Amino acid sequence: MPRTYTITVYDRAKGIKHTLEVPDDRYILHSCEKQGVELPFSCRNGACTTCAVRVLKGEIYQPEAVGLSLELRNRGYALLCVGYARSDLEVETQDEDEVYQLQFGRYFGKGKVRMGLPLDED
Numbered sequence: 001m002p003r004t005y006t007i008t009v010y011d012r013a014k015g016i017k018h019t020l021e022v023p024d025d026r027y028i029l030h031s032c033e034k035q036g037v038e039l040p041f042s043c044r045n046g047a048c049t050t051c052a053v054r055v056l057k058g059e060i061y062q063p064e065a066v067g068l069s070l071e072l073r074n075r076g077y078a079l080l081c082v083g084y085a086r087s088d089l090e091v092e093t094q095d096e097d098e099v100y101q102l103q104f105g106r107y108f109g110k111g112k113v114r115m116g117l118p119l120d121e122d
C-alpha cells in the first residue's frame with residue numbers, strides 16, 4: 001500500500017498556494033496534474049529543470065533527476081516530474097530559469113568562450 005503525504009506548493013509565478021495529497025509511489029508532478037493542479041513542466045523526464053522547485057520542508061526522492069546537479073540537489077532543489085514524496089512537503093516553484101542559470105549560467109554567457117582555434121600568426 002502506498003503511503004500518502006501532504007504537499008503544499010507555492011506557485012510563485014501565479015501567486016497561488018496548492019495543498020494536496022500525493023502518494024509516495026507516483027511522480028509528484030503527475031499526482032498534482034491528476035488533481036487539476038497545473039505546474040510548470042517541459043520534458044517530463046528529469047532533464048530540463050523546468051519543473052524544479054525549492055524544497056522548503058520535507059524530503060523528495062529523485063534518483064532519475066539527471067538534469068539537476070548534486071550541488072543543487074544538496075542546496076534543496078528538486079524536480080517534481082521525477083520526484084517522489086518521502087514525507088509531508090512544502091515546496092515553492094523557482095523563478096523563471098533560475099535552476100538552469102545556476103547550473104549553466106556560469107558556463108554560458110559569462111565566461112570566456114572561444115569559438116574555434118586561434119589563427120596562426122604567420
Ligand code: FES
Pocket residue numbers: 040041042043044045046047048049050051052067079080081082
Ligand atoms: S519537466 Fe523537465 S526536468 Fe521536469
